[in-house]
Amino acid sequence: MSLLEVDDLEVRFPTETGMVEAVRGVSFRLGRERLGVVGESGSGKTITGRAILGLVRPPGQVRARRMLFDGIDLARLDEHGMRRLRGQRMAMIMQDPKYSLNPVMRVGRQLTEGLRLRERMSRSEARKRALEALEAVKIRDPERVYDAYPHELSGGMGQRVMIAMMLIPGPDLLIADEPTSALDVTVQAEVLKILDALVRERGMGLIFISHDLKLVSRFCDRVLVMYRGRVVEEIAADRLDQARHPYTRGLLECLPRIGGPRGHLPVLTRDPAWEEA
């Protein structure tokens, strides 16, 4: 059975200039595999992730024919029910640890907060679990990081702490929203390797949201390409070069490559028909 089944998801926001349809009929299935969701700004990829976790607040409106997580109907679940799922079974990693970690709390406290509240663990037991989680993300001196404040950590370290924090309760589904976009390119590779290992070991389902098509194709099993709120292509990651939709092809071809041809890069001509696909 699929871990996550999304059928005809729609998310709308009323604004002064009319209704903005951020997500328009997105459907997909996710097993215990890595799914990449790729799109540019305005494609609706981030909002899709948030809608699954029930993080779209009113006045935003979320509607779906079906949104099943392990058989549970998310669309019909109330906030109380969502809160029990969030964190425990579905988790999210965001882009910049500067903004997603509480700057006035030590790392250790943030790591153990959930454990102590939910599972009523003792402080020493929770600390042990937290240190193990920090080791799992290859942090070499977990005690120092445990006692540090977020601003004392580098970007890559902060993101690893974020991953550790989200994986402590052992969720089944992880949604990663641009987890490496704020990191230097040499650090990106390390963080992705860690994420890769953890997701495999624990048999989790991963939704990897990014604007970087090539990165996602190397890291994920399948890729969904989104444009203006719709999925325009769904393709296996290793068959990306056989992509058929002109938007996907355009995205692949418009990037500069080392040693590529000089002069003009091929530019996407946006066909309005893509919005109706």
Added chain:
Amino acid sequence: MSRFLRSPLGRLSAWLTAPDPTSRLQARLGQAWLTWLRFSRNPLAMLGLGIILALVLMALFAPLLAPHDPLEQDLAQRLLPPFSPGHWLGTDEFGRDILSRIIHGARITLTIVALVAVTAPVFGLLIGTVSGYFGGWVDTVLMRLTDIFLAFPRLILALALVAALGPGIENAILAIALTAWPPYARVARAETLTVRSADYIAAIRLAGASHGRIILGHVTPMCLPSVIIRVTLDMAGVILTAAGLGFLGLGAQPPLPEWGLMISSGRKFLFDQWWVATMPGLAIFIVSLGFNLLGDGLRDVLDPRSASR
């Protein structure tokens, strides 16, 4: 719908909301119009605006609106209660019509508000932007100067000025303005510190702009929203301070119908002829409320950070 669009109002609305304005004026007015639309959606803010507009109209048309001369005494009619014929809010101890005095008093209130509003914030803005922009010893000196003025309680300064220059509404306004500018300097400085490291400032410096041009044309516009909000919210306090000074006999002098002074002279009759002091008190309350509501409304519209969606 199309009939509306062809009407003059419709054409004006279309002109204001055109996506591609053809002149700077059209662009500015268009933005102002959008801001107005957002503001007008807030009923409390509109109430505040209404109260202030009523104050302005009362002040402008006082001679036409007031049924009696505010200074005319009629001892046979003294201390009449509200709803007496010809004296809707009653009369005071000299038989003067309270309603007329309140209406004329609006002029004084408005004068105080206007004079403070055009002096204190402008001066504070200047000090704050210069201080924040240059930093270093300029900042230190100007901020210590600000601290000195901030430390003065208004009433004490007013007393000092009265002792030196004699009582009067002008000296009261001076005392208020002298103590009102420091918070604006602080606010302007805080905004300037954020703004001065922005890329758009670096870009115009690179183009060879002088410090004066940058402070006036680039930094100040970014400080204006905070200052405007602050001014509006402060006006309630200014009115109360002026009333307080009037109450103490330091500001307006009798027989001026200044509201604080009216409360003061009505003190003696508070228990039996409560209206003599209470009516002007209500006027102060309503106008202060009006400024507060207006200020909150402006803050929601002008300050992107505090807007609650």
Added chain:
Amino acid sequence: MAAMIEIDGLDVTFRVKGHEVRAVQKAGFTVEAGESYGLVGESGSGKSTILRAICGLAPVTGGTIRIEGRPLGSRRDKAFARKVQMVFQDPYASLHPRHTLDRILSEPLAIHGLGDHDRRVVAALESVGLPASFRFRYPHQLSGGQRQRVAIARALMLEPQILLLDEPTSALDASVQAEVLNLLWDLREERGLTYLMVSHDLAVIDHMCDRMAVMEAGRIVETLERPDLLAGRFRHPYTRKLFEASLEAGG
């Protein structure tokens, strides 16, 4: 003939809360007229700081910067503005939010006493592919790519010979990046400009520049020409690390 830009032994040190941060140490390179030179490195490498030092926006504590053979002092005069201009990284922060495009573009002209604002502003918008009807819009009414075009147009208003480009496309979507890079390419060919471009993206630098310097922690660790990069002829291990990471990321 003197090179357009000569950096020699440059040191830039910031004083932050009592201690010193040596952002750039002993950096040196030369950029010839009409050339496109790249500075590539990760965050904290000092590459953007060098650009700011050239503009007089960062404290130079050692070494010299020469523009067309003449060394720069601590202040930049108006003549400098007509020779060197910069395009900033963040299109959402480099245009004044309360000024119309018309004002943003005509202000440099006003500062230098150049007339004929109407014609020049319209020509500037058209040269970066924006319609003249955008003239009285505000920045918040434009997309990121459009704003960056305005930033480029603004930089060219004073007709400089040197354009400093600080990660000009890092904040843009991939498809928009391609458009902006193409625009920069064309402008350089048309006007014979000299580019000093900074980026963390090796593929972008390789595409736009013929020669480049790799920076790490404030120092230039290697200077390369484009064919060397492609052939893998680098000497410093950091260059290799950057190269491999770029390939993995899809460059």
